[in-house]
Amino acid sequence: MSISDFDPEILQDFLTESGELLEQLESDLVSIEATPDDLDLVNQIFRALHTIKGSASFLALTNLVEIAHAAETALNAARTGAISLGPPEMDLLLAAVDVLKVQFEQLGAGEVELEKADDRLVADLTNLGGQSPDGAAPHADPDATPGTPTEIGSDAGDDPEADAGCERVIELDPAKADLVEHLVSDVQQSISQMQMQLERLNDSGTRSATGTALSELAEDLVKTLDFFEIDECVRIASALERAFEGLDSLSEDQVVQVRHRALAACSVLGEQANELSDMRLTVRPTGTLIERLGLASNGDLPAQQFLAPDTDPRSVLAFDGVSAGAQGVPPAESPASDPDFNPPPAPATDSPSPEPKPELARKQAANAKPDPTAKRAQVPLEQTIRVEVGRLESLMNLVGELVLQKNRVGALADEVATDSRNADLIEQMEVTASTLDRVTGDIQVAVMRTRMQPLDKLFGKYPRLIRDLATKTGKQIQLVIEGGDTEVDKSVIEELGDPLVHLLRNSADHGIEMPGARADAGKDPKGTIRLVAGHEGSHVCLRIIDDGKGLNREVIGRKAVQNGLCSEEQLATLADEEVFRFILEAGFSTADQVSDLSGRGVGMDVVRTNIERNLKGSLTIESEPGAGTTLTITIPLTVAIMPAMMVAVGEDTFAIPLTNITEIVRPTPDMFSSIGDSPMIHLRGQVHPLMSAREIFDLADENDPEPFVVVIGFNQKLVGLRVSRVIGQQEIVIKPLDGVRREGPISGATVRNDGGVSLIVDIAELVRLSRSQHNTVA
Amino acid sequence: MRIMLIDDSKTMRNIQKSVLKQLGYTEIEEACDGQDALSKVAAFNPDLCLVDWNMPVMDGLTFVKTFRQKDKSTPLIMVTTEAEKSRVIEAIKAGVNNYVVKPFTPDLLSERITETLAKVSA
Numbered sequence: 074m075s076i077s078d079f080d081p082e083i084l085q086d087f088l089t090e091s092g093e094l095l096e097q098l099e100s101d102l103v104s105i106e107a108t109p110d111d112l113d114l115v116n117q118i119f120r121a122l123h124t125i126k127g128s129a130s131f132l133a134l135t136n137l138v139e140i141a142h143a144a145e146t147a148l149n150a151a152r153t154g155a156i157s158l159g160p161p162e163m164d165l166l167l168a169a170v171d172v173l174k175v176q177f178e179q180l181g182a183g184e185v186e187l188e189k190a191d192d193r194l195v196a197d198l199t200n201l202g203g204q205s206p207d208g209a210a211p212h213a214d215p216d217a218t219p220g221t222p223t224e225i226g227s228d229a230g231d232d233p234e235a236d237a238g239c240e241r242v243i244e245l246d247p248a249k250a251d252l253v254e255h256l257v258s259d260v261q262q263s264i265s266q267m268q269m270q271l272e273r274l275n276d277s278g279t280r281s282a283t284g285t286a287l288s289e290l291a292e293d294l295v296k297t298l299d300f301f302e303i304d305e306c307v308r309i310a311s312a313l314e315r316a317f318e319g320l321d322s323l324s325e326d327q328v329v330q331v332r333h334r335a336l337a338a339c340s341v342l343g344e345q346a347n348e349l350s351d352m353r354l355t356v357r358p359t360g361t362l363i364e365r366l367g368l369a370s371n372g373d374l375p376a377q378q379f380l381a382p383d384t385d386p387r388s389v390l391a392f393d394g395v396s397a398g399a400q401g402v403p404p405a406e407s408p409a410s411d412p413d414f415n416p417p418p419a420p421a422t423d424s425p426s427p428e429p430k431p432e433l434a435r436k437q438a439a440n441a442k443p444d445p446t447a448k449r450a451q452v453p454l455e456q457t458i459r460v461e462v463g464r465l466e467s468l469m470n471l472v473g474e475l476v477l478q479k480n481r482v483g484a485l486a487d488e489v490a491t492d493s494r495n496a497d498l499i500e501q502m503e504v505t506a507s508t509l510d511r512v513t514g515d516i517q518v519a520v521m522r523t524r525m526q527p528l529d530k531l532f533g534k535y536p537r538l539i540r541d542l543a544t545k546t547g548k549q550i551q552l553v554i555e556g557g558d559t560e561v562d563k564s565v566i567e568e569l570g571d572p573l574v575h576l577l578r579n580s581a582d583h584g585i586e587m588p589g590a591r592a593d594a595g596k597d598p599k600g601t602i603r604l605v606a607g608h609e610g611s612h613v614c615l616r617i618i619d620d621g622k623g624l625n626r627e628v629i630g631r632k633a634v635q636n637g638l639c640s641e642e643q644l645a646t647l648a649d650e651e652v653f654r655f656i657l658e659a660g661f662s663t664a665d666q667v668s669d670l671s672g673r674g675v676g677m678d679v680v681r682t683n684i685e686r687n688l689k690g691s692l693t694i695e696s697e698p699g700a701g702t703t704l705t706i707t708i709p710l711t712v713a714i715m716p717a718m719m720v721a722v723g724e725d726t727f728a729i730p731l732t733n734i735t736e737i738v739r740p741t742p743d744m745f746s747s748i749g750d751s752p753m754i755h756l757r758g759q760v761h762p763l764m765s766a767r768e769i770f771d772l773a774d775e776n777d778p779e780p781f782v783v784v785i786g787f788n789q790k791l792v793g794l795r796v797s798r799v800i801g802q803q804e805i806v807i808k809p810l811d812g813v814r815r816e817g818p819i820s821g822a823t824v825r826n827d828g829g830v831s832l833i834v835d836i837a838e839l840v841r842l843s844r845s846q847h848n849t850v851a
Numbered sequence: 852m853r854i855m856l857i858d859d860s861k862t863m864r865n866i867q868k869s870v871l872k873q874l875g876y877t878e879i880e881e882a883c884d885g886q887d888a889l890s891k892v893a894a895f896n897p898d899l900c901l902v903d904w905n906m907p908v909m910d911g912l913t914f915v916k917t918f919r920q921k922d923k924s925t926p927l928i929m930v931t932t933e934a935e936k937s938r939v940i941e942a943i944k945a946g947v948n949n950y951v952v953k954p955f956t957p958d959l960l961s962e963r964i965t966e967t968l969a970k971v972s973a
Binding site: 082083086087090091117120123124126127128130131133246251252255256259293296297300 | 859860861862863865866869905906907932936937939940943944946948949952953954966
């Protein structure tokens, strides 16, 4: 079966699902490097690869299966603890992920011939898994349609004695034939366990428990042999199963007889198992043995068929007429006739020797305790559906049309109101228009929301980026991501990807110093880059904060003059921030050496264009020599939804973004103080600037007291804002205030639950205001 | 003929579903792991289950064991990969009636289903 045989939708599903798995895989791999002992995570990674491989094998993507299989083999070794995942192993695994990514891109582009992974890589990965590459060649020949063999000699089953002594060739379905080696070793293992238990049967004290163990072993044997439809063996195993029930009620004499016959039956089964590995089976006359076993277990065995307690199984077989030499001359070379019969080791294969028990126990232990990563991976079926972006866009356009028509209906309603004398009609029209208005607004928000995606979608790729950069440059860099759950419009995600990569690269390459230099400067040899995102009013802010060497005003200024961007005189008057902005100019690079990572001066201007032109945002640079650089990207949101606290002063209500509120207090008089003319508030031994909403927003209501203080946190600074009333929490939709002159720190407006309009407090501006107030005093 | 597909990968479920549809089976219920399947078996009352081995939350083997405590007869077919084949015996002991190795052709799956049902009804 090839790709063309499948519904294109299935291929699409595969690309989407496996693509997501692959992304998750990559970030999981980077995190596992830090916590190599997290077995849950290793398992999760393994499962992801496994799923990708499984689906790919159906789609006959042989080259994809090959590399996925190799990586899976390596991970399996990590899963079982055979290897630990250090940097060299991670390099290989990540390289495999890279190959998979390329192959996915090819698939997405409609190519059928996928790039083949480097043989070295496949071999290295497979070696990690402790397998020879040849032995691990993936089974990916989906065109192999197994035939259905007819079972030759199956007529031997009805009358087992008829063909006694005949050797019949076992014909099995290829899938079952495939498993025969496992069957053989399993049967041998069960038999040796059974033999061990049978030895314990003499002890009447533990007989009941031994009987139970024997019953279970026999039951499993029946199930396995029945599956392979080896009737001769099933008959013996079933007889054993029956015999082991009710051992308790037997006399000592009878137990001895059961034990004799059971041991004999075991040796027959063991011999047959050996033959099975060669796909042949000798039909033996086991009727008498089975019958006597049954009689003994019922306590009905006649005394003349009793055997002495020390009879060996060989003699039992002869006595019961099973042995080829039914007259009591068993063939000496038969392994079954050896009283100390030990199952020979399973035929040599390159597969690990089966050890079902410990593996099973481990699995059960793993299942017994709740597995947090498994919970994370548990996605209830059909909780989400995938929708083509095109459909959402057309929905958006339709909503736009709807809004226009709604406005028109509103205007018509007004006209009707002035024109008509039918009061009933006027009222109905007004009610309808306002309902339509509300519903349309809700639809608009709902549709916008479908396009919102968490920034994590972008951020997920960066740990790998930083890891690779650190490896290449020999630096130690730690990336800390905060606010990945911040949701932004899909278009923002798309436009933001490249600029962020550029800025992060710059921070890692130019910002963070080599470990030695950092240590000399008294810093942690490990540099930290923080990527912080969050809503700030009607904006989304992204900050890239490094604790590196910072920007050098002199070097940048000199270069700017050289490049003719400004004159020496101009330079002297510029603020630091303005000088730093020169690095955003095209062709501007101060790097002493151009690395293959960054430093060619290509990029920052592209970053700026992307942010300023495409996203209508801004990029600011703050830097302190020796302490690091902070790049801030601020992007406006046309519509954003966020939780806010509604507060009021007099008649006016304001929305304060909840994420910025650290607490709301009702201060006692002794908490107020001032520095110069600036009012301050004491909170747990610290003093923070205090502002009054009435004063900031220039509200007339002098009489309304302001007993509450909303404590706002921004950029690690706290500011108190006095308000009259606290109304409560509400999800607000931010509407921009374009073309409206703003009085005070306002970032937008929102419609309240009751239909009125509230202004949204611009936190960034408010904090700046408090600082400038403070600075002018100080 | 009601068939329950138990697999954590939606792609895999879709592939198997399309194969089953080609074979003329239309009453299909899906579950994304063993736990999910256990919560659905009572309502769906499947005539046959196709169970993947490797799944989060509850894997196929655990599902089979739990399922078999209550239901001894409904046929279960384990869907395994080449690598899991060494453990098929374990699944057989737990109570699966048959198994099929991925990737399989529609013919092979059809054959397995027919074979399994015939054996169970025999």
